Amino acid sequence: GIQVEQSPPDLILQEGANSTLRCNFSDSVNNLQWFHQNPWGQLINLFYIPSGTKQNGRLSATTVATERYSLLYISSSQTTDSGVYFCAVASGGSNYKLTFGKGTLLTVNP
Amino acid sequence: DAGVIQSPRHEVTEMGQEVTLRCKPISGHNSLFWYRQTMMRGLELLIYFNNNVPIDDSGMPEDRFSAKMPNASFSTLKIQPSEPRDSAVYFCASSFGGRGNTIYFGEGSWLTVV
Numbered sequence: 119g120i121q122v123e124q125s126p127p128d129l130i131l132q133e134g135a136n137s138t139l140r141c142n143f144s145d146s147v148n149n150l151q152w153f154h155q156n157p158w159g160q161l162i163n164l165f166y167i168p169s170g171t172k173q174n175g176r177l178s179a180t181t182v183a184t185e186r187y188s189l190l191y192i193s194s195s196q197t198t199d200s201g202v203y204f205c206a207v208a209s210g211g212s213n214y215k216l217t218f219g220k221g222t223l224l225t226v227n228p
Numbered sequence: 229d230a231g232v233i234q235s236p237r238h239e240v241t242e243m244g245q246e247v248t249l250r251c252k253p254i255s256g257h258n259s260l261f262w263y264r265q266t267m268m269r270g271l272e273l274l275i276y277f278n279n280n281v282p283i284d285d286s287g288m289p290e291d292r293f294s295a296k297m298p299n300a301s302f303s304t305l306k307i308q309p310s311e312p313r314d315s316a317v318y319f320c321a322s323s324f325g326g327r328g329n330t331i332y333f334g335e336g337s338w339l340t341v342v
Contacts, residue, residue: 151331159317161333204271214259215284216331218271 120145122219124205130225131195139190139222141205149208150181151216152190156201164190164203195226230254232334234320240340246308249337251320252301261331262295262305263319271319277303310341 121144131137141150152164165172165179167188172179176195181188192199202223206216233252241247253260262274275285277297288295292311297303307314317338323331 153333159338160335161319161321163330163332166330206271212284214261214276214278215273220270 120207120209120217122205122207122217124219124222126222128223133195133197133226133228135195136193137195139203141188141219143186143207145209147207147209149213150188151206152179153204154201197226197228200224200226232320232322232332234334234337236337238338241310243311243341244309247310247339249305249318251303251334253322254332257322257324259323260297260303261321265317312341315340
């Protein structure tokens with residue numbers, strides 16, 4: 119099956135700093151989503167982005183499908199950005215079947 | 229708009245007991261997913277329904293697990309009999325269209341089997 123690798127595994131920032139999270143995947147995809155799992159366990163969809171670039175406030179994401187990676191940018195980080203960020207991908211006719219990476223644990227300190 | 233609603237939020241049960249988890253998807257969504265999250269295995273898809281019909285149950289661990297979707301606004305995941313290794317967070321999620329669309333998760337049901 120498709121492999122998803124996220125980096126870095128852990129990241130500690132001071133409030134106000136910017137960061138880039140990376141997601142590499144082993145095969146072509148037609149479904150890629152980024153999620154944030156907050157410290158209370160809630161999974162929130164950030165972006166549906168199988169290709170191209172999207173922005174939502176301080177967050178933006180870019181997927182370069184031909185090179186099999188996606189980037190999530192967080193600018194001016196806040197303590198509420200803390201949590202685990204997951205990249206999930208799917209491909210082909212089973213593009214409902216998301217394979218999740220292991221996530222990046224982000225801690226933003228005040 | 230209400231999001232995906234799951235119940236119970238937390239359940240502690242004894243080994244051998246039946247566990248039923250419930251889910252109400254977002255109104256208008258026609259695809260429903262059950263996921264399980266553990267430290268060891270991360271997030272795994274258990275079963276996928278489209279228009280109330282199970283499309284892919286290849287992730288259901290074994291016969292002790294069963295899922296139903298009797299109508300568009302309700303689904304259950306049942307474990308009978310439960311075992312300690314079933315302890316996990318079970319998430320229900322829904323989307324419109326299913327294939328390649330944004331998926332929305334419920335808050336999860338935290339199950340502990342002792």
